[in-house]
Amino acid sequence: MLNLSNIYKHMKPNNPVGRGAMTQYQQPQINGFKSLFKAFLEKSDRSLSSIKGVKLGVETSEVFVQDEWPIQLVERLLKEGVKPIKVSVEDAASRRVVAIDTSSIKVAVGSKGVVVAIRGALVIREWSRIWAEIIGPFMVYIDYDGVGELLSSMLGGEVRLDYWGDYQLYNSVQKVLAGILEKRLQEYAVERFKDTILLFDGSLSAGPLDNPTWLVSRIIDGARPRGNDILAFSKTSILRVWGELITSLKLDAEPPYVVEMTWAIKELEMRVKVLGETYLARLSAGGEGFRVDAAIRKSIGDVLGSLLKSDSLIYGYPETLILAHDLCTFNKMDLIAMQSILRRRGIKLFKPTSIRWLLFRPIDGGEPA
Amino acid sequence: MKILSKNGDKIEFLAAPGEDGLRRGDYVIVSDGGKKLLVQILDVNYAELPGILEDTLRELASEPLSLKIFDPYDVGSILTELKDSRLIVGKVRGVVEDGSLRNDLLWLPSRLESRIERASPELIMELSSSAGRRPIIIGESMNGIISINAEDLDGRLTIITGKKETGKSHLAKILITSLAEYGAKVIALDVNGEYIGLSMRIDGALSDVADKHVVLTPGENFRVSMEDAGLATITDILRYILNTPATSLREFIRLWRLVKKVNGKVTLRGLIDAIGRVQLHESVRDALMSRLLSLEATRFFDDENPVKIDSMINSVKEGGIFVINLSKISSHGRRIVVEYVLSKLSTLLRDGLIDPLFLLAEEAHLYLRETYWDDLITRMRHIGIFPILVTNQPDTIPETIYRQADNIFLFNFTNESDLNYISKTARIDSDTVKLIAKALPPRHCLMIGRIVNDLPIVVKVREMPLKMLGETKLVFGLRG
Numbered sequence: 001m002l003n004l005s006n007i008y009k010h011m012k013p014n015n016p017v018g019r020g021a022m023t024q025y026q027q028p029q030i031n032g033f034k035s036l037f038k039a040f041l042e043k044s045d046r047s048l049s050s051i052k053g054v055k056l057g058v059e060t061s062e063v064f065v066q067d068e069w070p071i072q073l074v075e076r077l078l079k080e081g082v083k084p085i086k087v088s089v090e091d092a093a094s095r096r097v098v099a100i101d102t103s104s105i106k107v108a109v110g111s112k113g114v115v116v117a118i119r120g121a122l123v124i125r126e127w128s129r130i131w132a133e134i135i136g137p138f139m140v141y142i143d144y145d146g147v148g149e150l151l152s153s154m155l156g157g158e159v160r161l162d163y164w165g166d167y168q169l170y171n172s173v174q175k176v177l178a179g180i181l182e183k184r185l186q187e188y189a190v191e192r193f194k195d196t197i198l199l200f201d202g203s204l205s206a207g208p209l210d211n212p213t214w215l216v217s218r219i220i221d222g223a224r225p226r227g228n229d230i231l232a233f234s235k236t237s238i239l240r241v242w243g244e245l246i247t248s249l250k251l252d253a254e255p256p257y258v259v260e261m262t263w264a265i266k267e268l269e270m271r272v273k274v275l276g277e278t279y280l281a282r283l284s285a286g287g288e289g290f291r292v293d294a295a296i297r298k299s300i301g302d303v304l305g306s307l308l309k310s311d312s313l314i315y316g317y318p319e320t321l322i323l324a325h326d327l328c329t330f331n332k333m334d335l336i337a338m339q340s341i342l343r344r345r346g347i348k349l350f351k352p353t354s355i356r357w358l359l360f361r362p363i364d365g366g367e368p369a
Numbered sequence: 370m371k372i373l374s375k376n377g378d379k380i381e382f383l384a385a386p387g388e389d390g391l392r393r394g395d396y397v398i399v400s401d402g403g404k405k406l407l408v409q410i411l412d413v414n415y416a417e418l419p420g421i422l423e424d425t426l427r428e429l430a431s432e433p434l435s436l437k438i439f440d441p442y443d444v445g446s447i448l449t450e451l452k453d454s455r456l457i458v459g460k461v462r463g464v465v466e467d468g469s470l471r472n473d474l475l476w477l478p479s480r481l482e483s484r485i486e487r488a489s490p491e492l493i494m495e496l497s498s499s500a501g502r503r504p505i506i507i508g509e510s511m512n513g514i515i516s517i518n519a520e521d522l523d524g525r526l527t528i529i530t531g532k533k534e535t536g537k538s539h540l541a542k543i544l545i546t547s548l549a550e551y552g553a554k555v556i557a558l559d560v561n562g563e564y565i566g567l568s569m570r571i572d573g574a575l576s577d578v579a580d581k582h583v584v585l586t587p588g589e590n591f592r593v594s595m596e597d598a599g600l601a602t603i604t605d606i607l608r609y610i611l612n613t614p615a616t617s618l619r620e621f622i623r624l625w626r627l628v629k630k631v632n633g634k635v636t637l638r639g640l641i642d643a644i645g646r647v648q649l650h651e652s653v654r655d656a657l658m659s660r661l662l663s664l665e666a667t668r669f670f671d672d673e674n675p676v677k678i679d680s681m682i683n684s685v686k687e688g689g690i691f692v693i694n695l696s697k698i699s700s701h702g703r704r705i706v707v708e709y710v711l712s713k714l715s716t717l718l719r720d721g722l723i724d725p726l727f728l729l730a731e732e733a734h735l736y737l738r739e740t741y742w743d744d745l746i747t748r749m750r751h752i753g754i755f756p757i758l759v760t761n762q763p764d765t766i767p768e769t770i771y772r773q774a775d776n777i778f779l780f781n782f783t784n785e786s787d788l789n790y791i792s793k794t795a796r797i798d799s800d801t802v803k804l805i806a807k808a809l810p811p812r813h814c815l816m817i818g819r820i821v822n823d824l825p826i827v828v829k830v831r832e833m834p835l836k837m838l839g840e841t842k843l844v845f846g847l848r849g
């Protein structure tokens with residue numbers, strides 16, 4: 001059963017949350033998360049109960065897909081030429097850094113729907129202190145009939161989503177769900193913190209379903225008045241792009257620096273609306289280059305300077321964001337644990353010879369076995 | 370608990386932590402559709418889990434990080450459990466059918482449907498016990514009482530072995546007092562003087578075996594005559610123990626006969642006098658004289674008031690423990706006494722003057738000559754001497770003895786070479802010996818062989834309220 005009473009745990013009592021000025025952020029956010037996801041938790045719990053006795057297949061391997069940096073961009077960049085913006089760390093102010101990431105996985109698959117798990121992580125660095133808040137895993141059974149309602153329950157139940165037809169249930173729904181969770185956590189962080197650098201994973205492009213423009217805009221708009229600056233780091237390294245750029249052009253700069261390229265992205269990603277500005281950032285000499293989308297009040301040089309002063313870099317990528325990623329990413333053990341929870345809830349799991357076969361031969365038919 | 374794999378007689382289970390509570394040596398029953406597989410646990414490990422490395426690394430990396438977790442489905446506690454899953458390795462001992470054990474390595478119980486549960490101690494007792502009617506309670510096993518039958522020691526070769534201070538002598542005491550109570554006679558060769566207190570209880574009162582307990586101390590209440598020892602035994606003593614050269618031995622035999630003819634009776638004094646008087650090569654005279662004087666020095670020989678071992682043995686009716694206290698004499702003296710005792714017992718048994726008996730020998734290599742080992746398990750066993758050998762150095766007992774052993778009580782060993790040596794015994798596979806013996810706590814032993822109907826059982830040896838006098842002597846008194 002869904003257990004809301006033991007939801008909050010302090011796993012490591014060492015490095016205790018301190019006193020004083022920061023207290024407002026140090027209270028366990030149990031009630032925050034509980035109420036934030038109340039509608040969704042109720043829905044998802046009901047969805048799992050609805051498949052009691054149903055047989056679902058479990059996948060043996062999960063493929064993780066990663067977005068590629070479009071290759072045409074390189075050609076464009078080479079033609080237009082670039083000018084690096086120097087990032088200065090010395091004069092930069094130290095600031096709080098909060099990194100957010102989410103991930104998802106298919107836990108079990110039936111012919112009519114899938115059980116998906118999602119998990120999010122916030123990593124908060126305040127000067128020398130660092131702590132993490134892990135949200136989830138949440139598990140939910142999604143089929144064509146319930147998907148719209150479920151997704152909107154994740155968004156607080158206030159919006160109806162009608163685009164579902166564009167999406168393939170089995171292939172995209174988990175990512176869509178993780179995307180929406182991510183947006184919710186971003187929105188939550190924007191409201192919870194002040195004068196903070198918020199690090200997001202991915203981009204600030206608004207797309208159809210998991211990145212609704214209104215939501216992305218709302219997050220960005222919410223950030224500004226509270227003094228928050230948003231930097232979205234794309235996890236995909238664009239080493240190859242950089243490699244080409246650096247060998248082809250004379251960039252008169254040593255890292256850390258960024259290259260403005262909002263114009264290029266806008267032209268390339270016609271499908272989506274790009275909010276904020278886009279840069280290529282190379283933040284450490286040994287590190288790789290990353291795409292960074294920024295929605296900021298100050299100059300990009302200032303904000304990145306503060307980031308470098310406040311957070312560490314690992315191969316040119318912010319450590320807090322790596323931690324957030326590690327803490328939310330599912331592995332085989334998580335999968336086994338979640339499958340055992342499904343079993344305890346009366347759902348029968350088996351290993352079909354192939355998931356494809358399962359999809360095209362509806363053996364469960366949603367009926368009790 | 371679930372079956373993970375089965376390959377021949379090897380079977381693996383996966384168990385949630387806390388679910389098992391199983392220890393090496395315990396028995397479980399795997400039942401499926403009325404059929405029951407008897408499995409002994411050899412090993413309990415962490416299970417190799419997919420992604421465990423990744424997961425543990427993740428935890429390690431976030432160690433300095435304080436975590437707050439909102440986990441509505443409580444996946445975390447299942448993960449903790451999963452990570453502590455156990456892989457249990459077992460050995461199939463057979464299929465239980467109509468109260469007996471049948472060998473069937475081919476039957477595969479269902480992975481999903483099988484019920485796996487602890488075997489009851491009653492079942493194990495039933496499967497492991499023989500037709501005997503004289504139970505000896507050894508101790509506890511799997512929350513039940515485990516006994517063996519005295520009949521399974523009778524006529525058999527038994528070995529008790531294990532590291533120092535694991536409880537071997539204690540068990541030996543349980544065995545011999547029980548045997549004596551059932552009317553058997555036991556000769557105990559006691560190098561440490563630890564069997565001399567058997568007639569007293571810890572509380573100072575007399576024990577149940579007090580009237581059956583006789584302590585024979587060579588040089589004191591145990592002295593024998595030359596005639597009683599006889600020419601053959603004395604020659605053996607001179608040859609094997611005192612390394613007398615062959616020519617001198619020949620002269621000694623001549624001398625013995627001469628003394629017998631002249632004096633009508635052979636005495637040690639008579640022999641020594643004769644050596645002084647008769648015509649002998651100087652070197653032979655010296656050789657024999659020095660050796661006879663050292664025989665005399667043992668004070669084991671007394672031609673005036675000798676003890677006769679057969680009348681001693683026969684004087685105790687209804688079972689007896691004859692402790693030959695070897696703790697106070699030199700190592701030569703020890704060997705001489707044992708040589709005498711063994712050859713005398715053989716003669717007496719052969720002539721039907723005494724009944725078959727058990728021979729308890731601790732650290733026999735200290736006093737048993739090499740050539741006696743084979744004798745012990747062939748000729749002597751045949752005429753009615755049934756050895757119980759106790760040692761903490763297994764390689765001091767020849768390999769052939771292990772192969773012929775009917776019963777082994779195996780206490781803890783950690784040393785790989787000791788375990789290898791023991792695992793040569795024919796009665797048990799080496800996996801069982803190595804995995805179980807290594808994990809045995811003190812005072813626990815693995816019983817192997819006829820005593821358990823070849824169903825190896827780990828037992829926690831019971832206490833015994835007898836005064837033990839077996840404790841290692843210490844300079845500073847009580848330790849710990």
Ligand SMILES: Nc1ncnc2c1ncn2[C@@H]1O[C@H](COP(=O)(O)OP(=O)(O)OP(=O)(O)O)[C@@H](O)[C@H]1O
Pocket residue numbers: 531532533534535536537538539540761812829830831832833837839840841
């Ligand atoms: N089952 C038992 N219950 C109570 N006490 C025991 C038990 N087994 C052994 N002991 C005690 O533990 C100590 C060591 O036991 P014991 O002398 O039998 O060991 P051992 O294996 O013969 O040692 P060593 O190799 O030195 O001869 C003794 O004090 C003995 O009384």
Ligand SMILES: [Mg+2]
Pocket residue numbers: 537538539839
């Ligand atoms: Mg001992």
